[in-house]
Amino acid sequence: MRADKQRALLDGALRVVARDGFSRASISALATEAGVSTRTIYNQYGNKGALFRAVILDSSTAVADRQITVVDRMLDRIVEPFDDLVAFGEAWAKPDPETALHFAMIRQVNADSDHIDPEVLGAWRAAGPDRVRAAIAAHLRRHADSGLFRIENERIAALHLIALTARTVQADAGIDSGELIRAGVRAFLAAYGAAE
Numbered sequence: 001m002r003a004d005k006q007r008a009l010l011d012g013a014l015r016v017v018a019r020d021g022f023s024r025a026s027i028s029a030l031a032t033e034a035g036v037s038t039r040t041i042y043n044q045y046g047n048k049g050a051l052f053r054a055v056i057l058d059s060s061t062a063v064a065d066r067q068i069t070v071v072d073r074m075l076d077r078i079v080e081p082f083d084d085l086v087a088f089g090e091a092w093a094k095p096d097p098e099t100a101l102h103f104a105m106i107r108q109v110n111a112d113s114d115h116i117d118p119e120v121l122g123a124w125r126a127a128g129p130d131r132v133r134a135a136i137a138a139h140l141r142r143h144a145d146s147g148l149f150r151i152e153n154e155r156i157a158a159l160h161l162i163a164l165t166a167r168t169v170q171a172d173a174g175i176d177s178g179e180l181i182r183a184g185v186r187a188f189l190a191a192y193g194a195a196e
Contacts, residue, residue: 009034009041013055018104022052023115053120056109059102060128066099068135075139078148081193082185089165089181133158140192149192157192164188 012034016025027048031038045051074088113121136158144151151157164184 009036010055010058013051014059014101018101021108021112023112056124057127060124063099063102064128064131067132071135078143085185086182092166148194151192161188
């Protein structure tokens with residue numbers, strides 16, 4: 001299949017799954033959205049599950065690459081832990097229009113996970129969220145090793161940092177997002193900040 005047709009198929013399938021979910025997405029809807037025939041999908045992938053696997057891995061890899069760029073930019077150098085982690089939380093929580101379809105698909109995946117092959121779910125996590133968390137953890141470990149933080153398990157600390165900043169904002173508790181992020185960073189530093 002030509003590269004442009006392949007791209008159109010992956011992009012079209014992403015739009016359909018983001019809108020309809022995996023279970024409700026039909027091969028004919030996927031083909032129509034991508035501007036290809038159903039035969040093309042069957043010839044290229046064999047079935048809907050294989051196409052979905054390709055779509056979620058393609059999208060997750062691209063989104064993780066974008067997120068890791070933000071992680072590297074924001075966490076590479078930390079001088080003032082509170083201010084720098086607040087800046088990270090604000091950057092992390094800011095919606096990115098380029099990733100909106102991906103996260104709409106992920107919401108559908110989470111709602112439909114009982115109908116999705118566990119191997120596909122594992123591959124998605126490895127290609128996307130696990131890579132991003134590992135990048136955050138690596139920066140936290142490096143800063144802990146230099147004495148900036150007190151961290152035993154950097155993977156847990158990375159999950160805490162995300163949960164206390166971006167996830168808090170995404171939950172939208174009716175509180176100013178900046179205030180939520182600052183409170184989250186204070187909680188993170190209370191747990192992991194270096195002893196004075």
